Amino acid sequence: MSTVTTTDLDGAVESAAAHLYVWALKDIPQDLRDALAAAAGTETSVPGQRVLQTILRNVDVAEEEKNLVCQDTGIAVYYCRVGEHFPLHPARIYAALKEGTERATVEHPLRSNTVHTLTRENTGQNVGYRIPIVHWAFIPDWDGLDVKCVPKGSGSENMSFLKMCVPADGVRGIKEFVLDSIVGAGGKPCPPGIVGVGIGGSADYAMHLAKEAIARPVGTRNEDPLVAQLERELKDLLNETGIGPMGLGGDVTVLSVHVEHADTHMTLNPVAVNYQCWAARRASAHISADGTIEYERDA
Numbered sequence: 332m333s334t335v336t337t338t339d340l341d342g343a344v345e346s347a348a349a350h351l352y353v354w355a356l357k358d359i360p361q362d363l364r365d366a367l368a369a370a371a372g373t374e375t376s377v378p379g380q381r382v383l384q385t386i387l388r389n390v391d392v393a394e395e396e397k398n399l400v401c402q403d404t405g406i407a408v409y410y411c412r413v414g415e416h417f418p419l420h421p422a423r424i425y426a427a428l429k430e431g432t433e434r435a436t437v438e439h440p441l442r443s444n445t446v447h448t449l450t451r452e453n454t455g456q457n458v459g460y461r462i463p464i465v466h467w468a469f470i471p472d473w474d475g476l477d478v479k480c481v482p483k484g485s486g487s488e489n490m491s492f493l494k495m496c497v498p499a500d501g502v503r504g505i506k507e508f509v510l511d512s513i514v515g516a517g518g519k520p521c522p523p524g525i526v527g528v529g530i531g532g533s534a535d536y537a538m539h540l541a542k543e544a545i546a547r548p549v550g551t552r553n554e555d556p557l558v559a560q561l562e563r564e565l566k567d568l569l570n571e572t573g574i575g576p577m578g579l580g581g582d583v584t585v586l587s588v589h590v591e592h593a594d595t596h597m598t599l600n601p602v603a604v605n606y607q608c609w610a611a612r613r614a615s616a617h618i619s620a621d622g623t624i625e626y627e628r629d630a
């Protein structure tokens with residue numbers, strides 16, 4: 332953990348975003364490094380083992396050369412937990428996150444990925460209309476701000492799926508849909524990664540929950556024991572598919588399955604799947620009301 336103090340709160344949020352975006356792209360969290368090493372320790376297929384050894388070497392080279400773990404700098408996605416007494420309005424926080432994203436892209440420099448969705452013309456330095464994407468949570472009786480940056484690559488984001496199961500489909504229907512989704516995705520999302528599953532709520536909220544699930548440290552379990560059990564069962568099920576690292580066959584198709592849930596309407600049973608590739612990048616910062624920034628890679 333490192334600490335920086337500044338008196339300009341807009342500037343602090345902007346600096347945090349600029350630092351987090353680049354840091355996340357270069358220096359993957361320890362839980363992910365451990366999960367990849369554990370995967371290499373269990374993988375029995377020769378192509379799968381080669382892929383995992385290449386991934387591990389890739390991570391080391393990125394660290395040695397202070398370079399990116401993957402060329403796809405993704406879309407900058409931020410998760411913000413805003414205390415009700417944090418002295419900067421979310422509108423200003425958003426503007427600062429956008430400035431920080433742009434600054435990181437120019438200063439590093441990073442590849443600019445964002446385009447207008449119809450014209451496909453580039454919209455600038457990894458920013459654009461409604462980009463970066465920011466998810467908000469508001470925390471009572473607190474004056475801090477937590478920002479987590481999760482750059483999301485397109486290879487894995489393209490492998491996102493939603494099904495409005497009916498209640499009669501039950502848990503079996505949820506498992507079948509997750510299995511079908513991951514088998515259909517094959518090697519496209521750069522496995523082995525984290526499968527995020529969102530269940531309940533509404534169609535849009537289920538996908539939001541699936542995305543939230545992939546932002547958790549690898550292998551963390553949902554605090555609801557029923558949901559945690561589903562996470563374990565899905566992980567075992569998906570690792571029986573034989574898809575393996577990069578889809579070349581093997582024992583390790585996923586490093587983990589994370590499920591987030593919400594209660595739902597009595598006639599709904601929505602299920603969303605959001606894949607996060609092996610380069611499951613994330614980095615976090617805590618910003619105090621006085622502008623002090625504490626960086627935390629593994630949060």
Ligand code: SF4
Pocket residue numbers: 401402403405483484485486487488520521608609610
């Ligand atoms: S899916 Fe992930 S590992 Fe594959 S190219 Fe995109 S960012 Fe890189």
